[in-house]
Amino acid sequence: MAQAELDETLAARGGEFPLRGRYDERFRPVVDAFIENFREEEELGAAASIVLDGKCVVDLWGGWARADRTEEWRENSLVCMMSVAKGVTAICFNKLIERGLVDPDEKVATYWPEFAQNGKQDITVRMVLDHTAGIPVLTDDVMQPGGFFDYPAYIRALEAQHPLWKPGTRAAYHVHNQGFLLGEIMRRVTGMTVGPYLRANVAGPLRAEYWIGGMTPDEEARVAEVLPNTGARLFAAKDQAVPDKPDTPEGWQDGAVLRSFAFLQNPDEPWHDTMNSHGWRQVEIASGSGHGNARGVARIYGATVGRVSGISLLSADQLEAMIAEQHNQMELLQDRPYHQGMGVLLNTPEAVYMGPNPRSFGHHGLGGSLGFGDPDAKLGFSYCCNQMHAVGTNGPRARRLIDAAYEVMG
Numbered sequence: 001m002a003q004a005e006l007d008e009t010l011a012a013r014g015g016e017f018p019l020r021g022r023y024d025e026r027f028r029p030v031v032d033a034f035i036e037n038f039r040e041e042e043e044l045g046a047a048a049s050i051v052l053d054g055k056c057v058v059d060l061w062g063g064w065a066r067a068d069r070t071e072e073w074r075e076n077s078l079v080c081m082m083s084v085a086k087g088v089t090a091i092c093f094n095k096l097i098e099r100g101l102v103d104p105d106e107k108v109a110t111y112w113p114e115f116a117q118n119g120k121q122d123i124t125v126r127m128v129l130d131h132t133a134g135i136p137v138l139t140d141d142v143m144q145p146g147g148f149f150d151y152p153a154y155i156r157a158l159e160a161q162h163p164l165w166k167p168g169t170r171a172a173y174h175v176h177n178q179g180f181l182l183g184e185i186m187r188r189v190t191g192m193t194v195g196p197y198l199r200a201n202v203a204g205p206l207r208a209e210y211w212i213g214g215m216t217p218d219e220e221a222r223v224a225e226v227l228p229n230t231g232a233r234l235f236a237a238k239d240q241a242v243p244d245k246p247d248t249p250e251g252w253q254d255g256a257v258l259r260s261f262a263f264l265q266n267p268d269e270p271w272h273d274t275m276n277s278h279g280w281r282q283v284e285i286a287s288g289s290g291h292g293n294a295r296g297v298a299r300i301y302g303a304t305v306g307r308v309s310g311i312s313l314l315s316a317d318q319l320e321a322m323i324a325e326q327h328n329q330m331e332l333l334q335d336r337p338y339h340q341g342m343g344v345l346l347n348t349p350e351a352v353y354m355g356p357n358p359r360s361f362g363h364h365g366l367g368g369s370l371g372f373g374d375p376d377a378k379l380g381f382s383y384c385c386n387q388m389h390a391v392g393t394n395g396p397r398a399r400r401l402i403d404a405a406y407e408v409m410g
Contacts, residue, residue, distance in 0.1 A: 006031055006060060012039040018072050021060035026408055033404040034060050037397045044387035045073035045224055048401050049294040051302030051380040054309075058405070059295055065224035065386065073386075078209060078291050079224040080275055081384050084371045085212055085290030086178065087363030088297070089194050090129065090322065090343025091304050091313055092202055093182050097342075098318040101189045104129060104342060108181070111188045118162040127168050128181045129343040130326035134163035135181075136172040136333055148176070149283050151193075155184050171340065172332035179287025182343075194286035203292075205311055208299040210292030213284030220282075223291055226275045228367065229390040288365075294382040301362060301373035302380030319375060323361045347372075352394050355381075355402045364394040377409060 045063035109116035362372025367388025
């Protein structure tokens with residue numbers, strides 16, 4: 001396929017957007033979709049990348065890295081992609097399973113004895129991976145604002161927390177708790193939490209720009225400003241009541257979403273200020289504080305479904321184990337359909353659209369960012385943005401790009 005370049009400035013929506021990139025000419029429809037997002041949607045800055053059979057066939061970036069439009073979104077710009085981190089963390093964790101360091105059907109307390117407090121002794125690793133552990137939020141008053149930034153304190157709080165219902169019976173999105181839980185299990189068996197493990201064993205060897213915590217000054221300097229859409233359901237939940245002790249699935253309310261964010265740096269500080277802070281870029285929240293770009297995430301998924309630069313992250317058997325259906329439930333935190341694999345989401349078009357293949361897997365992030373792999377097409381895809389959208393799915397911008405890619409591939 002012949003290579004082409006995107007290098008233009010789009011006049012749209014009362015402003016101008018510099019758009020850049022490289023792509024195989026066959027994939028020009030994806031470029032057109034990328035441009036259309038800036039013309040028709042609330043796009044400010046974004047990037048999109050596709051790896052097919054180990055080769056990057058689409059690598060696009062454009063728009064603005066700052067709300068005041070003083071800095072372009074550049075080739076090496078980075079952005080917080082929120083829960084895209086869950087999919088990357090799942091790939092790292094499945095590497096441990098493949099190595100025999102962790103058994104998904106073993107009790108968490110086998111690796112982490114202090115976890116077996118207050119009724120959690122029978123929670124398995126698999127329940128943590130598929131969000132059925134019954135501890136989606138911290139409800140006991142053992143944490144203060146800023147708790148996200150104190151890893152040992154957060155771990156102690158998880159040890160003390162009681163299940164909110166019988167573990168293994170219902171799925172509820174463990175927004176932040178999943179990352180801390182998996183990170184501590186990983187630390188107990190490898191000596192490293194997810195961020196360092198990712199850098200040493202996945203992102204580093206692949207030369208994939210994606211990190212969870214611990215960014216260097218150079219890396220941090222390239223991070224684009226995140227602009228949350230406060231009309232999004234997750235942010236709107238701040239105006240709802242938080243359940244005191246929601247000990248049954250039937251008693252669960254949307255206000256519990258606020259409790260999942262209750263330990264940010266400052267309760268009086270707008271959430272987007274925290275997400276744009278130095279602390280957020282340094283803290284390791286393995287289910288939400290990942291920073292990177294579409295190129296890096298597409299490489300990671302490309303190396304999960306195949307080989308990229310000679311690297312394959314998982315064996316074919318472990319890949320199939322990771323994407324085997326664990327459940328297909330309405331998760332309780334936000335009342336959404338979530339088709340769950342072992343740490344990754346499976347294609348759920350009404351909630352997280354990943355193209356026409358039902359075997360596609362990955363994870364979206366709050367506001368529209370997405371990373372996924374198609375194991376049959378040997379495709380790794382990622383889209384990231386800094387102006388979040390308000391819809392409950394992964395949104396029209398990613399969908400437009402995905403549909404254009406699959407139309408090309410037939």
